[in-house]
Amino acid sequence: MPVPSSVLAAAAPVWDWGYALEVLPDLLRALVVTIEITLLGSALAMALGLVIAVLRRARIPVLDQVVWAFVEVVRSTPLLVQIFFLFIVAPRFGLTLSAFLVGVLALGVHYACYTSEVYRAGIDAVPRGQWEAATALSLPHSRTWTAVILPQALPRVLPALGNYVISMFKEVPLLLAIGVVEVVNAAREAGSQTFRFVEPYTIAGLLFLALSYPASMLVRRLERRVGTV
Amino acid sequence: MPDNLPRIVAVLLDGLPSTVIAAVGGIALTIVLSFAAGLSLLARRRAVRVLARIYVEGFRGTSEVVQLFWIYFVLPVLVGLQLVPLYAGVLVLGLNHGAYGAEIVRGAVQSVPRAQYEGCTALGLSPAQRMRRVILPQAVVEMLPPFNNLCIQLLKSTAILSLITVADVTRQGVQVLIPNFGPDTELIFAVMAVVYLVLALLITAVMRVAERVAARRVGRRPTRAARGSTVTPAGAR
Numbered sequence: 001m002p003v004p005s006s007v008l009a010a011a012a013p014v015w016d017w018g019y020a021l022e023v024l025p026d027l028l029r030a031l032v033v034t035i036e037i038t039l040l041g042s043a044l045a046m047a048l049g050l051v052i053a054v055l056r057r058a059r060i061p062v063l064d065q066v067v068w069a070f071v072e073v074v075r076s077t078p079l080l081v082q083i084f085f086l087f088i089v090a091p092r093f094g095l096t097l098s099a100f101l102v103g104v105l106a107l108g109v110h111y112a113c114y115t116s117e118v119y120r121a122g123i124d125a126v127p128r129g130q131w132e133a134a135t136a137l138s139l140p141h142s143r144t145w146t147a148v149i150l151p152q153a154l155p156r157v158l159p160a161l162g163n164y165v166i167s168m169f170k171e172v173p174l175l176l177a178i179g180v181v182e183v184v185n186a187a188r189e190a191g192s193q194t195f196r197f198v199e200p201y202t203i204a205g206l207l208f209l210a211l212s213y214p215a216s217m218l219v220r221r222l223e224r225r226v227g228t229v
Numbered sequence: 230m231p232d233n234l235p236r237i238v239a240v241l242l243d244g245l246p247s248t249v250i251a252a253v254g255g256i257a258l259t260i261v262l263s264f265a266a267g268l269s270l271l272a273r274r275r276a277v278r279v280l281a282r283i284y285v286e287g288f289r290g291t292s293e294v295v296q297l298f299w300i301y302f303v304l305p306v307l308v309g310l311q312l313v314p315l316y317a318g319v320l321v322l323g324l325n326h327g328a329y330g331a332e333i334v335r336g337a338v339q340s341v342p343r344a345q346y347e348g349c350t351a352l353g354l355s356p357a358q359r360m361r362r363v364i365l366p367q368a369v370v371e372m373l374p375p376f377n378n379l380c381i382q383l384l385k386s387t388a389i390l391s392l393i394t395v396a397d398v399t400r401q402g403v404q405v406l407i408p409n410f411g412p413d414t415e416l417i418f419a420v421m422a423v424v425y426l427v428l429a430l431l432i433t434a435v436m437r438v439a440e441r442v443a444a445r446r447v448g449r450r451p452t453r454a455a456r457g458s459t460v461t462p463a464g465a466r
Contacts, residue, residue, distance in 0.1 A: 076426050080391070081421055084403050088414055092414060170291070173292045184292065197303055205295045
């Protein structure tokens with residue numbers, strides 16, 4: 001609970017540079033954790049998303065409906081609830097995961113349900129003639145995918161995937177709910193020792209801005225180069 | 230059927246008012262901010278454009294959780310105004326999604342063909358009339374599908390209010406039910422998922438109606454009167 005503002009206002013200046021520098025190392029360490037989770041989660045989301053997209057194209061009865069329902073449920077329920085779900089339910093089936101790993105899995109699976117739609121759009125954008133040509137050349141199914149379809153589909157989906165990586169980065173703080181020491185949690189811990197929250201939370205916000213703004217600029221440039229789906 | 234189901238549903242529904250207030254309040258604020266900032270991004274004055282750009286990039290560039298904690302824990306220290314958790318949540322949901330909505334509004338307004346502007350000039354409409362009577366009605370049709378996604382995004386984001394002690398559906402489930410009905414954990418999560426799914430479906434249903442109304446207003450789809458005619462309305466898909 002925050003201390004009444006009148007107390008703080010009397011005790012110290014609104015912004016204390018010394019204190020800001022003091023908490024910065026902790027926040028930077030937490031930023032590294034945040035980036036690690038983002039990169040691992042993104043790798044999972046990109047791989048699993050592609051699997052889901054290719055699987056759904058195969059239209060295997062029953063499996064197709066199951067995957068569809070899974071994607072819809074994941075996309076329509078809060079990520080925070082899914083994080084709690086994995087954190088609380090997995091141990092009940094004898095699968096005890098660290099909070100870090102729960103974070104990577106929850107974010108990865110959640111975003112896979114979004115990236116699968118991106119891949120789908122990218123695959124759909126490959127002209128029909130490419131499939132027909134592959135059939136005419138009697139390429140095996142696997143070669144059609146790896147040598148014809150995906151090389152054309154993937155460049156166009158890169159900007160959209162990049163945007164999801166940035167979104168994921170900004171959603172990592174949800175993991176503070178299960179005790180992962182990412183940036184916001186580190187800021188909270190620093191603040192609760194000194195009862196000064198202005199500097200830690202403000203720096204936390206600036207750290208996110210400092211990384212995600214340039215990243216989104218890069219994605220925009222990529223978008224102009226390769227187009228988008 | 231598990232014995233505890235009625236009680237689980239009842240406790241989760243206790244959190245429904247908070248979730249719904251947060252979602253509806255957040256959506257209302259999002260719409261206002263989206264239009265204000267989106268149109269400002271297209272303003273003639275540079276200062277207005279720059280201010281809107283700072284708002285949009287500032288909120289899109291930082292994490293929603295940071296924004297929530299900043300408004301709930303930092304703002305009181307800076308301006309001496311302590312918001313009730315639910316209102317702090319509505320404010321953050323609106324500010325955050327308004328920044329995304331601003332880009333939707335900007336894009337939709339820009340997608341209206343140039344000839345429409347020229348037509349307005351030819352008819353001698355003032356810039357305000359042009360925007361209100363010609364450009365916006367067409368832009369709104371383009372905006373609604375992305376706004377549907379944005380509203381569902383916002384609905385899901387209401388769960389973060391549980392982090393600042395708002396007793397919403399998520400908090401009721403995770404903090405109240407699970408410690409007390411441990412063996413029914415999977416069931417609790419299933420009911421929570423259903424609650425959010427139903428709310429998301431409701432939003433989509435409302436937006437579908439809005440899409441139809443907006444499309445009809447600009448003649449994109451045949452109205453009842455025009456349905457018999459053989460002339461295809463301009464822009465019909």
